[in-house]
Amino acid sequence: MNKGTKVILLAAAASAVLLSGCGQKKEANDSGKLNVMASFYPMYDFAVKIGGDKVEVKNMVPAGTEPHDWEPATKDITGLEKADVFVYSGAGIEHWVEDVLKSLKNNNLTVTEASSGISLLKGEEQEEVKGEEQEHGEFDPHVWLSPVNAKKEMENIKDAFVKADPANEAYYQANYDNYASKFDELDKKYKDTLSPLPNKSVVVAHEAFGYLCNAYGLTQMGIEGLSPDSEPDPARMAEVIDFVKENKVKTIFFEDLVSPKVAETIAKETGAKTEVLNPLEGLTDEQLKNGDDYFSVMEKNLTVLKEALE
DSSP states (O other): OOHHHHHHHHHHHHHHHHGGGTTSOOOOOTTSSEEEEESSHHHHHHHHHHHGGGEEEEESSOTTOOSTTOOOOHHHHHHHHHOSEEEEOOTTSSTTHHHHHHHOOOTTOEEEETTTTOOOOBOOOOOEETTEEOSSOSBOOOGGGSHHHHHHHHHHHHHHHHHHOGGGHHHHHHHHHHHHHHHHHHHHHHHHHHTTOSOOEEEEEESOOHHHHHHHTOEEEEEEOSSTTOOOOHHHHHHHHHHHHHTTOOEEEEOTTSOOHHHHHHHHHHTOEEEEOOOOSOOOHHHHHTTOOHHHHHHHHHHHHHHHHO
């Protein structure tokens, strides 16, 4: 059973559960807050920041889970049927969205594709991965790793909240204005820190950092493609190793949610060290418990990039 078929069946099952409620008023949120479903961590974080105490936000992808191959369960579809707002990034990372949205009976749901209006980068040629084609499509979906793009995504989320809850427009706008300035500050800090550094090449676990590199004059070499679950073949490994040696790369970056085994192998072959560069596709329970968010993780990313490129 392919992913699309599985999602359709889940949606049908959830819709069947809710059929008895068709034609009735949607179940109200007892707290009087907007009920928001966010597709994965960055969308959750941005929604919480904009919505404050006027919203209740659920992150559909559990903590510590890599979102590329995640699929919604029946409870997630049921949640969407009861939600006021659904926030997703788009550009192909949520491969299940189109099928799920077509199946929903919730006519009052405000849907926002947060990457709308952002200029998308073309991805690498699609590879065959474990017998299936990658499902991202032709574009790199990791738009939020540019602070400028993240600011636009938050603006789109703000607009969705205003549409669903116009009485609190001033509140949402004030929250957006506050965080918009933080994105501007982060963007300036990245430019000021990275522009004078002598090295511009980074080797990463998968090609998630195209927007970040494009914004700050860096070049990424991805061990794997746009999806982190692909396995590099010997030819790709040799290509990466040659790149590391030729460009005097000191650090091989891996991710919290993906095995570091391949990165460690390349580091061993080249004398480089390994370090985490977080694509913010999801945070672990420990990171959430420590109060990490988009801004703190991006600050840590900048620190390790600076050390790697000096």
